[in-house]
Amino acid sequence: MTKTEMANEILKAESACKELKEAAQNYIDAVGTPDELAKAEALVKECEEDVLKCEDVCAFMKTDEAKKVFGAEVAANILVHEEELLEKGIEFCDCDGCIAGKRVLDNKEMFIK
Numbered sequence: 001m002t003k004t005e006m007a008n009e010i011l012k013a014e015s016a017c018k019e020l021k022e023a024a025q026n027y028i029d030a031v032g033t034p035d036e037l038a039k040a041e042a043l044v045k046e047c048e049e050d051v052l053k054c055e056d057v058c059a060f061m062k063t064d065e066a067k068k069v070f071g072a073e074v075a076a077n078i079l080v081h082e083e084e085l086l087e088k089g090i091e092f093c094d095c096d097g098c099i100a101g102k103r104v105l106d107n108k109e110m111f112i113k
Contacts, residue, residue, distance in 0.1 A: 001103070003110055004028060007043065009100040016097030020050045027111075040111040047101040052093045057082045 001009075010016050010024035023039075023046035030039035060066050061079035070078065085094060092102055104111065 001107075003040070003107075004031060006100070006104050006107065009103065010097070013096035013100045015095040016100060017050055020046050020097065020101060023047075037112070043104060044108050044111050047104045051098050051101040051105060053091055054082045054085045054093055057093050058086070 007024040007027050011021055011028075013021075016024075023043045027036075027039040027043040030036045058079055061070075061075045061082065066075040066078075069075075082093065092098055
């Protein structure tokens with residue numbers, strides 16, 4: 001998968017936050033320009049901030065804030081799902097946004113060289 005394909009994967013991810021999508025779009029727009037490295041570094045930094053570990057998702061889903069954001073039922077369902085991932089030894093959230101962002105992190109050396 002190319003760097004641009006990885007960035008596009010973030011743009012297509014429904015669960016990716018606005019900031020992560022903006023960083024991905026900014027990177028795509030900068031490909032082939034003198035700003036490419038700076039935008040790649042910014043994308044990697046945003047991925048580092050936004051890709052969540054299951055334990056962090058679980059902690060958040062137990063809060064009142066999560067219930068306000070997602071609704072109590074959805075937050076409870078996400079909590080159960082993330083706990084199941086932890087039981088299987090999976091470290092990172094498996095939503096499409098985290099999967100796409102994790103792919104960038106796993107290939108960081110392609111972006112920052």
